[in-house]
Amino acid sequence: MSERLEAGSKVNNSMKRQKRRKGQQKQQQRVGVEEDALSADSHCEPLLRGIFQIGKKSHDVELTTSRITWTPIQPEDPTGQSAVKKLQGDFVDLTDVFAVKVKRRRSVGQKSGGTLLGITVFVGKRKGAKLKDHAVHLNNLSADHCEIWFKHLKDILNGFQNRPKSLKVFINPSSHKKEAYQVYVDQVAPLFKLADIQTDVTVTERKGHAVSVLKECSLEEYDGVVCVGGDGSVAEVAHGLLLRAQMDAGRDTDSIFMPVQAALPLGVIPAGSTDAVACSVHGIRHPVTAALHIIMGHKQAVDVCSVSSVGRLMRFCFSVMFGFGGRTLAAAEKLHWIPNTQRRELAFISSLTHLKPEDCELSFIASSGAAVDQTDSELEDELSNVAEDGPWQTRRGLYLSISIMSIPCLCSMAPRGLAPFTRLNNSSMALVAVGNASRSEFIKHLKRYSSTNNQFSFSFVETQCVRAVRLRPRSHCGWTDETSEENEESDTKNAPIISTEGTYPWNIDGELLEVPGEVLIRVHPRILTLFGSDVEEAEEKPTKCSCI
Numbered sequence: 001m002s003e004r005l006e007a008g009s010k011v012n013n014s015m016k017r018q019k020r021r022k023g024q025q026k027q028q029q030r031v032g033v034e035e036d037a038l039s040a041d042s043h044c045e046p047l048l049r050g051i052f053q054i055g056k057k058s059h060d061v062e063l064t065t066s067r068i069t070w071t072p073i074q075p076e077d078p079t080g081q082s083a084v085k086k087l088q089g090d091f092v093d094l095t096d097v098f099a100v101k102v103k104r105r106r107s108v109g110q111k112s113g114g115t116l117l118g119i120t121v122f123v124g125k126r127k128g129a130k131l132k133d134h135a136v137h138l139n140n141l142s143a144d145h146c147e148i149w150f151k152h153l154k155d156i157l158n159g160f161q162n163r164p165k166s167l168k169v170f171i172n173p174s175s176h177k178k179e180a181y182q183v184y185v186d187q188v189a190p191l192f193k194l195a196d197i198q199t200d201v202t203v204t205e206r207k208g209h210a211v212s213v214l215k216e217c218s219l220e221e222y223d224g225v226v227c228v229g230g231d232g233s234v235a236e237v238a239h240g241l242l243l244r245a246q247m248d249a250g251r252d253t254d255s256i257f258m259p260v261q262a263a264l265p266l267g268v269i270p271a272g273s274t275d276a277v278a279c280s281v282h283g284i285r286h287p288v289t290a291a292l293h294i295i296m297g298h299k300q301a302v303d304v305c306s307v308s309s310v311g312r313l314m315r316f317c318f319s320v321m322f323g324f325g326g327r328t329l330a331a332a333e334k335l336h337w338i339p340n341t342q343r344r345e346l347a348f349i350s351s352l353t354h355l356k357p358e359d360c361e362l363s364f365i366a367s368s369g370a371a372v373d374q375t376d377s378e379l380e381d382e383l384s385n386v387a388e389d390g391p392w393q394t395r396r397g398l399y400l401s402i403s404i405m406s407i408p409c410l411c412s413m414a415p416r417g418l419a420p421f422t423r424l425n426n427s428s429m430a431l432v433a434v435g436n437a438s439r440s441e442f443i444k445h446l447k448r449y450s451s452t453n454n455q456f457s458f459s460f461v462e463t464q465c466v467r468a469v470r471l472r473p474r475s476h477c478g479w480t481d482e483t484s485e486e487n488e489e490s491d492t493k494n495a496p497i498i499s500t501e502g503t504y505p506w507n508i509d510g511e512l513l514e515v516p517g518e519v520l521i522r523v524h525p526r527i528l529t530l531f532g533s534d535v536e537e538a539e540e541k542p543t544k545c546s547c548i
C-alpha cells in the first residue's frame with residue numbers, strides 16, 4: 001500500500017514541495033501550530049498538502065500515511081507585525097477514519113450531481129468507551145484538488161485489511177422491546193453504507209433460524225457476521241458460526257472433540273435487555289459504538305464454552321447456569337403470555353420464594369486463570385485429556401446456584417461483570433458455586449453484583465478458575481434432610497428441580513435447555529473472534545434489580 005501511495009504522492013512536484021515546506025515552516029513559526037500534533041507525525045513524509053476551508057477559516061492541511069493534520073492560516077498583518085495569538089491546529093489518525101466522501105450541494109430530491117463543496121472525512125471519535133461518528137468537512141471548490149485527496153484517502157482506507165467489506169447481518173425483530181430492526185435501520189445501516197460495506201440481511205423468523213442459515217449459506221463472500229439483538233440472539237449466532245466451522249472441518253460433534261475456530265468474526269449490535277456480550281467487548285450498550293468497532297475492524301479473540309451431555313455437543317456458549325438461574329428461566333418460560341420484563345421479574349420472585357438447593361456432584365479441573373500463551377497443539381493435547389483423565393477435584397453437596405462463564409459478562413446489573421475474575425481470552429472459565437444458605441444471605445450475595453462490595457466474599461460462595469466442569473445432579477431424595485437450619489424459611493416441601501421427564505433446567509446464555517443427568521462444560525480458548533476490544537468495566541450506569 002505504501003508503494004502505491006508513494007507513487008501517488010509523486011503528484012507533488014518536489015521543487016514545489018520544498019518551496020511549500022519552507023513556506024510552511026515559516027508559517028508554523030509564525031502562527032505557532034499545535035506542536036504536539038505535528039511532532040508526533042513528523043517522521044512521516046507528507047503525501048499531500050493543500051489548502052482547505054475548515055469551519056470558517058482557511059487551513060493548511062497535510063496528509064501522511066498515518067494522519068491528517070490541519071493548521072489555521074493566519075493572513076499576514078499589513079503592518080508587518082508578527083501575530084501574537086497562537087492558533088491551534090488539530091489532527092485525526094487515519095486508523096480512526098472510517099469513511100471519506102466527496103461533498104456536494106444538492107437541491108431537495110436531487111440524487112446525483114450537484115455543486116462540489118469539498119470532501120468530508122468521517123471519524124470514530126472516542127469518549128470513554130463510547131465511539132461517536134464525527135464529520136470533518138474539508139471545503140475546497142477545485143474538482144482536481146478534491147479528486148486527488150479523495151483518491152489518496154480512499155486508497156489508504158481500502159488498504160486497511162482488517163476492515164470488513166461485506167457482512168452477513170442477522171436481526172432478531174422480537175428481541176427485548178422489539179426495536180432491533182429499527183435500531184439497525186436508523187443507527188447502523190447508514191454507517192455501514194457510509195463505509196461502503198455490502199450487507200446481506202436476514203430478519204430472523206423464529207428461534208433457530210440463524211443457525212439453519214449459517215449451516216448452509218456460503219460464508220466465503222463475507223468478512224464477518226453481525227447480530228442485532230439480545231444475548232440469546234448473539235448466543236445463537238455464535239453457536240451457528242462455531243457449529244458450521246466444525247461441520248466444515250469434519251469434526252464429530254457426537255463425541256468429545258477439539259473444536260476449530262469460527263471462520264468469520266462476529267459483530268454484536270446490542271438490542272436486548274442485558275447485552276452482556278456486547279458490554280464485555282464494547283464496555284457500553286451503544287449500537288453506534290458497536291457498528292464503528294465493526295467498520296474499523298477492531299477485533300478481540302474470546303474463549304467459548306461447550307456444553308455436552310452423554311458425549312454429545314449440545315451448545316457452544318458464553319455462560320451456563322444451573323440451580324437458581326435455570327429454575328428462574330424455566331419459570332419465566334411457563335409465563336410466556338406475560339410481557340418480557342414482567343415475566344422475568346415474576347419468575348425471579350417466584351424462584352426466590354421457592355428457593356431451594358440442588359444436590360449435586362460438582363467436579364472441575366482448575367486452571368491458573370492467567371492468560372496462557374500455548375500453541376494450538378499444546379492446548380489441544382491438554383484439553384483433550386479433560387474428558388477423562390484430567391486432575392478432577394470433586395465436591396458433593398447442596399448448591400443454590402452454579403454458574404460457569406467464559407467471559408466476564410459485564411452488564412448494567414454487574415458493571416464489573418458476573419465473572420470479574422475471568423478475562424475474554426485467558427483460556428479459562430469462571431466457576432461460581434453458591435452453596436446452601438438462607439434466602440436473606442443469598443439475596444445479599446445477589447445484591448452485591450451491582451455494588452462495589454465483593455459479591456463472592458461469603459462463606460457459602462466458592463469461586464474457581466477452571467478449564468472444565470462436570471456437574472451431576474443427584475437424585476432428589478436425600479437433599480431435604482441435609483438442608484441447613486438457616487434455610488428453614490425455604491419451602492422444603494416444594495417439588496425438586498427435576499421435571500417429570502427426568503430433566504433439569506439449564507440456563508445456557510439465557511436459553512432454556514432441559515438436560516437429563518450429567519453435563520460436561522469445557523473452555524475452548526479463542527475459538528471465536530468478536531468485533532470490539534478487551535474491556536475492564538462496563539461504563540453503564542449500574543441498575544439494581546427492582547425485585548430485591
Ligand SMILES: Nc1ncnc2c1ncn2[C@@H]1O[C@H](COP(=O)(O)OP(=O)(O)OP(=O)(O)O)[C@@H](O)[C@H]1O
Binds near residue numbers: 233
Ligand atoms: N422472529 C423471532 N421470533 C421469536 N423468537 C426469535 C425470533 N428470531 C430469533 N428468535 C429467538 O429469540 C431468542 C431471544 O432473543 P434475544 O436474546 O435477542 O431477546 P431477548 O431475550 O429479549 O434479549 P435479552 O437476552 O438481552 O434479554 C433467541 O434465542 C432467538 O433465537
